[in-house]
Amino acid sequence: MNNIVHQCCESITGRHCSFCKLYTPTGILRLSVAQVDILLRAKDQSLPGDGMRIRGAPKWAPAMTLMRLGLVQVRSKHEGGGRVYATKEGRRLALLLEEQR
Secondary structure, eight states, X not given: OGGXXXXXXXXIISSOXXXXXXXXXXXXXXXXXHHHHXXXXXXXXXXXXXXXXXXXXXXXXXXXXXXXXXXXXXXXEETTEEEEEEOHHHHHHHHHHHHHO
């Protein structure tokens, strides 16, 4: 796992940030297909832009997980719907995912 751990994580705190925790010890990304789809679509959205619109549980639950990991921000209008914006780490991960496609 050393090859995917950020230098800043180990040197300063000795812990791993949310970006590093996305990987298993063997280097496999722990994201579902729905999460990857949301991340790739949200990467071009930035505050104060419109944001990627999501509605309903099939998209809402994966977006909430990405939010807890710090990869997206969700601006909720009501429960089960809102707008998704990729954070700096989220955009970086989305670019890495696009390169691997």
